[in-house]
Amino acid sequence: MDVKEIYAKEEKLIGTEIELQGWVRNHRKQKDFGFIAFSDGTCFKTLQIVYDKDIKDFLEVQKIHVGSSIHIKGILEKSPKANQSVEVQANEISLINDAGEDYPIQAKQHSREFLREQAYLRPRTNLFQAVFRVRNIAAFAIHTYFQEKGFLYVNTPLITGNDGEGAGEMFQVTTLDLLNLPKTEKGDIDFKEDFFSSKVGLTVTGQLEAEAFAHAFKNVYTFGPTFRAENSNTQKHASEFWMIEPEMCFCDINGLMDLEEDMLKFVVKEVLDKAKEELAFLDQFVEKGLIDKLNRLVESTFTRITHHDVITLLKKANVKWEFEPEYGQDIATEHEKYLTEYFNGPVFVTSWPKDIKAFYMKMNEDNETVAAVDLEVPGAGELMGGSQREEDYQKLLCRMRELGMKEEGLEWYLNLRKYGGCVHSGFGMGFERLLIYLTGVDNIRDVIPFPRTPGNCLF
Amino acid sequence: MDVKEIYAKEEKLIGTEIELQGWVRNHRKQKDFGFIAFSDGTCFKTLQIVYDKDIKDFLEVQKIHVGSSIHIKGILEKSPKANQSVEVQANEISLINDAGEDYPIQAKQHSREFLREQAYLRPRTNLFQAVFRVRNIAAFAIHTYFQEKGFLYVNTPLITGNDGEGAGEMFQVTTLDLLNLPKTEKGDIDFKEDFFSSKVGLTVTGQLEAEAFAHAFKNVYTFGPTFRAENSNTQKHASEFWMIEPEMCFCDINGLMDLEEDMLKFVVKEVLDKAKEELAFLDQFVEKGLIDKLNRLVESTFTRITHHDVITLLKKANVKWEFEPEYGQDIATEHEKYLTEYFNGPVFVTSWPKDIKAFYMKMNEDNETVAAVDLEVPGAGELMGGSQREEDYQKLLCRMRELGMKEEGLEWYLNLRKYGGCVHSGFGMGFERLLIYLTGVDNIRDVIPFPRTPGNCLF
Numbered sequence: 001m002d003v004k005e006i007y008a009k010e011e012k013l014i015g016t017e018i019e020l021q022g023w024v025r026n027h028r029k030q031k032d033f034g035f036i037a038f039s040d041g042t043c044f045k046t047l048q049i050v051y052d053k054d055i056k057d058f059l060e061v062q063k064i065h066v067g068s069s070i071h072i073k074g075i076l077e078k079s080p081k082a083n084q085s086v087e088v089q090a091n092e093i094s095l096i097n098d099a100g101e102d103y104p105i106q107a108k109q110h111s112r113e114f115l116r117e118q119a120y121l122r123p124r125t126n127l128f129q130a131v132f133r134v135r136n137i138a139a140f141a142i143h144t145y146f147q148e149k150g151f152l153y154v155n156t157p158l159i160t161g162n163d164g165e166g167a168g169e170m171f172q173v174t175t176l177d178l179l180n181l182p183k184t185e186k187g188d189i190d191f192k193e194d195f196f197s198s199k200v201g202l203t204v205t206g207q208l209e210a211e212a213f214a215h216a217f218k219n220v221y222t223f224g225p226t227f228r229a230e231n232s233n234t235q236k237h238a239s240e241f242w243m244i245e246p247e248m249c250f251c252d253i254n255g256l257m258d259l260e261e262d263m264l265k266f267v268v269k270e271v272l273d274k275a276k277e278e279l280a281f282l283d284q285f286v287e288k289g290l291i292d293k294l295n296r297l298v299e300s301t302f303t304r305i306t307h308h309d310v311i312t313l314l315k316k317a318n319v320k321w322e323f324e325p326e327y328g329q330d331i332a333t334e335h336e337k338y339l340t341e342y343f344n345g346p347v348f349v350t351s352w353p354k355d356i357k358a359f360y361m362k363m364n365e366d367n368e369t370v371a372a373v374d375l376e377v378p379g380a381g382e383l384m385g386g387s388q389r390e391e392d393y394q395k396l397l398c399r400m401r402e403l404g405m406k407e408e409g410l411e412w413y414l415n416l417r418k419y420g421g422c423v424h425s426g427f428g429m430g431f432e433r434l435l436i437y438l439t440g441v442d443n444i445r446d447v448i449p450f451p452r453t454p455g456n457c458l459f
Numbered sequence: 460m461d462v463k464e465i466y467a468k469e470e471k472l473i474g475t476e477i478e479l480q481g482w483v484r485n486h487r488k489q490k491d492f493g494f495i496a497f498s499d500g501t502c503f504k505t506l507q508i509v510y511d512k513d514i515k516d517f518l519e520v521q522k523i524h525v526g527s528s529i530h531i532k533g534i535l536e537k538s539p540k541a542n543q544s545v546e547v548q549a550n551e552i553s554l555i556n557d558a559g560e561d562y563p564i565q566a567k568q569h570s571r572e573f574l575r576e577q578a579y580l581r582p583r584t585n586l587f588q589a590v591f592r593v594r595n596i597a598a599f600a601i602h603t604y605f606q607e608k609g610f611l612y613v614n615t616p617l618i619t620g621n622d623g624e625g626a627g628e629m630f631q632v633t634t635l636d637l638l639n640l641p642k643t644e645k646g647d648i649d650f651k652e653d654f655f656s657s658k659v660g661l662t663v664t665g666q667l668e669a670e671a672f673a674h675a676f677k678n679v680y681t682f683g684p685t686f687r688a689e690n691s692n693t694q695k696h697a698s699e700f701w702m703i704e705p706e707m708c709f710c711d712i713n714g715l716m717d718l719e720e721d722m723l724k725f726v727v728k729e730v731l732d733k734a735k736e737e738l739a740f741l742d743q744f745v746e747k748g749l750i751d752k753l754n755r756l757v758e759s760t761f762t763r764i765t766h767h768d769v770i771t772l773l774k775k776a777n778v779k780w781e782f783e784p785e786y787g788q789d790i791a792t793e794h795e796k797y798l799t800e801y802f803n804g805p806v807f808v809t810s811w812p813k814d815i816k817a818f819y820m821k822m823n824e825d826n827e828t829v830a831a832v833d834l835e836v837p838g839a840g841e842l843m844g845g846s847q848r849e850e851d852y853q854k855l856l857c858r859m860r861e862l863g864m865k866e867e868g869l870e871w872y873l874n875l876r877k878y879g880g881c882v883h884s885g886f887g888m889g890f891e892r893l894l895i896y897l898t899g900v901d902n903i904r905d906v907i908p909f910p911r912t913p914g915n916c917l918f
Contacts (some may be wrong), residue, residue, distance in 0.1 A: 021709040023879045041677035069879040097880040120871045123675035136611045152595045157909045173630045175688045178648050189637045196916035216582035218500035229634045250480045412579045420482045420528040421556040450616045457655035
């Protein structure tokens with residue numbers, strides 16, 4: 001039996017004997033009795049265990065420390081307290097493993113910084129129970145959404161010779177002996193001697209390979225780790241994170257926006273539906289109004305507006321900007337915030353200046369903008385970035401040359417435009433960005449089980 | 460509309476006009492008519508498109524090459540052929556993108572070696588359509604199984620300072636300039652200057668971190684990439700592959716075996732149910748008897764036997780072994796095969812000699828064997844490897860010291876035994892090993908979208 005089951009069937013189980021194994025989250029001792037907040041990890045809520053001095057080894061039971069694992073037997077009873085439905089009147093509480101007095105996670109408020117250093121223990125706190133349960137629910141909701149729509153899940157490679165966007169900084173991967181590196185005659189590192197006989201690193205995107213699979217399966221998605229070797233020590237950047245990258249053939253940028261909106265609403269609805277207790281906790285202690293925010297998203301209509309019209313709107317606004325909005329330029333966080341407030345909901349910004357977007361995006365007829373789209377979400381900023389892809393071989397080749405990119409290693413990607421190419425589109429969503437939005441937790445380090453950031457690779 | 464939908468509703472759609480976009484898999488031309496085997500990627504089966512010389516631009520249509528993308532309009536009709544239910548009588552076929560005459564994937568048998576070099580195009584063949592559809596179905600079945608059982612999906616880190624089992628060879632990950640490496644006074648590489656301020660590599664397992672999460676959520680599972688830098692150029696080894704690693708608290712080795720058996724049967728049943736056409740194809744062209752093999756697994760009882768008794772059995776067998784079975788030694792592939800044939804089904808081999816198993820496995824009372832279990836499956840060999848974990852702090856510490864392992868960096872792992880430790884167990888299953896079993900395809904390179912093996916990191 002487990003706690004989840006008890007709460008699910010509590011009416012039926014009242015008066016019966018139950019037996020549980022789990023952990024002590026809190027232990028309040030009185031002279032003749034005591035209360036244990038008990039968790040076995042199967043649901044967010046703890047279960048109150050009550051014992052009195054008639055229990056076997058009362059004095060030993062009173063010594064049980066927070067964090068210890070215990071085995072209990074008792075009778076499930078209606079709780080006299082207003083904030084809980086049932087509790088267990090214990091007949092027997094036995095210690096499995098004593099956490100001792102130095103157990104780092106005591107029943108008090110710990111700082112998030114401290115808990116990051118205890119990342120292997122922090123899932124035992126309410127905050128991280130909530131966060132990682134939401135993470136689990138959101139991950140499965142994403143899979144469920146795409147599977148129901150007939151998308152094929154594809155695992156694109158992590159180790160790669162491509163640098164994807166030609167932009168993100170990559171980690172190098174090697175098995176060479178760094179103290180004894182093989183050199184070419186010219187004095188460069190001789191990567192022919194390396195494990196893969198070439199220079200490789202960790203991928204920054206699975207998009208290019210996903211495009212290849214979309215040209216065979218029409219609709220595909222990735223959901224896997226990606227990496228950035230950028231030395232960005234911000235709340236929103238991690239060196240290792242998970243991305244969802246759907247790619248659809250015979251789909252233009254309008255179809256893409258339809259999918260993005262539909263998927264996001266589905267995932268938010270699933271979380272609202274399946275993480276009620278977790279969201280209630282997060283709403284109370286992390287982001288006031290979280291549940292309202294998520295409900296509003298589900299009910300909202302997503303606005304679609306071009307980058308040009310956004311700049312016009314921003315210029316007209318009676319706001320003193322830190323960064324002056326300019327045609328042809330990227331928009332800043334303050335602009336994103338203004339936009340989502342102005343439209344009172346999520347906003348798709350389309351038709352971006354080509355020079356601030358990636359090489360593979362479809363050139364519009366004006367030859368100045370590309371069919372890119374960023375989704376700005378209230379309280380989240382840019383949540384998804386996507387585009388229709390350039391399906392014209394010559395145009396793509398020209399654009400790559402214009403940007404000084406090498407075709408070497410990307411011939412296959414170009415060939416997708418030669419061998420049965422078609423209109424196709426895709427987007428990327430950082431899973432942790434979504435989780436920051438869903439949980440209200442503001443630091444990416446707190447939505448990743450064991451975060452990797454510059455200077456930090458603990459556990 | 461798509462081909463999947465057409466086959467699903469074919470009775471209703473006969474006689475109606477349909478419109479499709481997709482790719483030419485084959486094109487047979489006669490003087491006055493032609494047949495196109497058409498795929499839009501939405502299901503395994505192709506759809507036959509028939510046209511005759513009355514079609515608009517008949518001569519142009521006849522020039523359409525295999526691999527091209529096309530747009531068709533026509534009427535769905537009952538097919539006169541026995542091996543297909545419906546076909547499309549085309550009114551209009553227009554070319555979207557011509558694949559040309561040099562398209563590498565012609566409608567003929569290509570060698571798997573050739574197709575590996577064309578990994579970006581091979582999903583357009585029947586074989587790889589089948590394989591990657593099975594991969595997708597199996598992946599979602601695994602998630603579904605664990606979610607229904609209340610397991611929490613946890614994403615353990617890929618970049619790590621731990622070498623996991625103390626065994627697997629790891630890829631190094633660095634952002635140091637290899638031509639200008641910082642050195643310590645002693646002349647070693649100064650990893651303090653590296654991105655993470657320490658020496659890191661790509662993980663060989665997520666187990667240790669999964670154990671930490673199991674001690675908060677009871678039942679968890681990973682499903683993500685792992686890496687091996689071993690120079691093994693075999694059919695069964697890849698340098699990058701996906702693993703499933705469940706971990707359960709308050710679960711001993713018997714509960715572990717129950718779960719392994721139940722999960723495997725669930726996944727096989729899902730694939731049998733949802734990949735009927737794919738399996739029929741694989742049964743016919745790749746492994747005769749595949750479907751029977753899978754059905755037998757679902758119906759079978761898994762035998763449980765100790766390593767000691769296995770050796771006794773093998774020694775008694777009237778077989779001339781290449782490798783003589785010995786107490787205290789590992790068993791070879793020929794032994795595994797004999798075992799599964801002898802018991803006519805899957806076999807759990809338990810109680811392994813401690814010296815050939817990992818440090819974290821629970822020591823049995825004999826102090827000679829550990830509570831490890833390998834699952835041997837007919838036609839697959841070792842499919843899963845797991846164990847009850849040593850939950851005793853002192854015993855684990857002693858074993859690590861015995862093996863000359865450093866505690867440094869693993870203090871947190873040891874601490875799991877100090878802070879509310881409990882009986883717990885887990886296993887690992889290589890996803891691609893499972894796929895080799897499910898598809899009958901014998902080379903791991905052919906069940907991974909873009910495989911990475913020594914000397915090969917294409918795409």
